[in-house]
Amino acid sequence: MKARHFFPLILTASLLAVSALILGAASTTPPPGATPEPPPQPPKPLAPHVPVAWKAGFAQADVTPDKLLWMAGYASRDKPAEGRVQSLFAKALALEDETSGRFVFVTLDLIGVPQPLRHRVAARAEKEFQLPPARLLLNASHTHSGPQLRSTPPSEEELKTERVRDTWEYTQGLEEKMVAIIGQSLAKLEPARLTYGHARCGFAMNRRRDYSLPADHPNANKAPNPDGPVDHEVPTLRVEAPDGTMKGVLFGYACHSTCLGFYNYCGDYPGFAQEYLQQHRPGFQAMFMTGCGADQNPYPRRSGVVPGVTDLELAMQHGRSLANAVEMAMTVNPRGVVGPIRAEYEEIELAYADPKKPLHRYPVQVVRFGADLTFIALGSEVVVDYSLRFKKELAGPADIWVSGYSNDYTGYVPSLRVLKEGGYEAAAGWAEDVEDRIVKKVQEFHQKVTAP
Numbered sequence: 001m002k003a004r005h006f007f008p009l010i011l012t013a014s015l016l017a018v019s020a021l022i023l024g025a026a027s028t029t030p031p032p033g034a035t036p037e038p039p040p041q042p043p044k045p046l047a048p049h050v051p052v053a054w055k056a057g058f059a060q061a062d063v064t065p066d067k068l069l070w071m072a073g074y075a076s077r078d079k080p081a082e083g084r085v086q087s088l089f090a091k092a093l094a095l096e097d098e099t100s101g102r103f104v105f106v107t108l109d110l111i112g113v114p115q116p117l118r119h120r121v122a123a124r125a126e127k128e129f130q131l132p133p134a135r136l137l138l139n140a141s142h143t144h145s146g147p148q149l150r151s152t153p154p155s156e157e158e159l160k161t162e163r164v165r166d167t168w169e170y171t172q173g174l175e176e177k178m179v180a181i182i183g184q185s186l187a188k189l190e191p192a193r194l195t196y197g198h199a200r201c202g203f204a205m206n207r208r209r210d211y212s213l214p215a216d217h218p219n220a221n222k223a224p225n226p227d228g229p230v231d232h233e234v235p236t237l238r239v240e241a242p243d244g245t246m247k248g249v250l251f252g253y254a255c256h257s258t259c260l261g262f263y264n265y266c267g268d269y270p271g272f273a274q275e276y277l278q279q280h281r282p283g284f285q286a287m288f289m290t291g292c293g294a295d296q297n298p299y300p301r302r303s304g305v306v307p308g309v310t311d312l313e314l315a316m317q318h319g320r321s322l323a324n325a326v327e328m329a330m331t332v333n334p335r336g337v338v339g340p341i342r343a344e345y346e347e348i349e350l351a352y353a354d355p356k357k358p359l360h361r362y363p364v365q366v367v368r369f370g371a372d373l374t375f376i377a378l379g380s381e382v383v384v385d386y387s388l389r390f391k392k393e394l395a396g397p398a399d400i401w402v403s404g405y406s407n408d409y410t411g412y413v414p415s416l417r418v419l420k421e422g423g424y425e426a427a428a429g430w431a432e433d434v435e436d437r438i439v440k441k442v443q444e445f446h447q448k449v450t451a452p
């Protein structure tokens with residue numbers, strides 16, 4: 001198949017109609033007889049009391065494939081993409097503290113961050129921009145409406161297959177764009193103040209059944225489980241220019257990006273949340289980091305559940321709901337965040353239950369901003385128990401932000417509870433000390449970055 005450009009006009013038109021419907025309340029004139037609302041006020045500085053203790057730089061690249069590639073996320077896919085309803089982006093936020101310590105976040109509207117890609121990007125960022133690997137965090141939104149990625153170079157034989165060749169070409173192009181935006185964000189560092197805030201958003205529900213109930217209990221097979229563990233927190237790091245202009249926000253949520261199962265490129269609910277946050281703020285960059293959402297799905301979910309509402313409309317609705325929580329978190333009692341940055345990164349060894357399987361090198365990253373904010377970033381698809389545990393056990397003066405889907409993409413990482421219960425998220429076959437090994441490393445790193 002040759003490269004084809006595509007213009008899904010019908011989809012775009014219906015999308016606009018849906019947008020108009022959803023945004024209608026905010027943008028239309030009032031009905032006859034109603035008093036017109038005063039126009040929106042110009043934005044005002046939200047945190048003038050917070051010192052300008054940072055430099056910040058943003059950059060982004062459109063990473064929507066220009067070909068119709070095979071898509072990631074569902075094993076059941078039987079054909080390549082057919083179009084696009086939303087562009088996919090790689091975005092970078094570079095920060096520099098008052099001691100010239102730097103850190104870069106990169107977020108992707110893609111299925112995951114294959115570890116070999118992480119290694120290549122981190123090595124190049126170190127060589128080209130003197131950014132130590134511990135100072136780079138890569139996170140993916142886990143959208144199931146993006147292209148497949150290829151971790152390692154294909155063999156000569158494999159390269160004869162168009163699908164392999166296209167996917168490898170795409171991944172190589174992605175690597176170039178990721179390195180480029182890291183460099184651009186560092187080159188654009190400008191004075192900034194940072195604030196942290198969090199709010200809640202409720203559409204994530206635990207998708208596993210309640211294994212603690214006896215099999216004959218009427219709720220035993222209820223999945224999703226409305227009483228199952230969730231992490232509804234929406235952490236936000238807001239970046240503001242010294243004059244109060246909002247420059248961007250990094251925000252998180254712990255939920256699968258699986259509103260959609262169609263054959264169009266789309267960022268799913270995180271794509272829409274980012275789009276809505278940017279909509280009325282020229283030059284503002286919104287960036288999404290997935291939390292420990294491996295056992296969480298967005299609900300209501302899938303066509304037919306809500307009469308007359310499509311999957312795409314549900315993705316937009318959840319995106320709107322998340323964007324609303326971010327707006328709330330950014331504006332209600334923002335907490336000033338100062339440096340310095342301290343960061344630890346290591347790939348620890350995780351074992352499988354089958355001793356013949358090779359150990360997996362699993363990335364654990366802990367980053368602290370002053371005494372204000374601690375990021376814990378774990379590789380692959382991490383269940384919610386981890387973020388709930390860390391937020392409880394490491395609670396202190398600093399807020400704690402836990403992400404999964406960072407720096408690695410090798411499948412599900414269950415807690416000991418989930419591993420023992422079994423089910424989909426336990427199927428990777430890890431040894432029973434998987435949680436213990438990860439938690440020990442996080443605790444060790446947390447002590448290091450917290451030590452005086």
Ligand SMILES: [Zn+2]
Binds near residue numbers: 142256294381
């Ligand atoms: Zn997943």
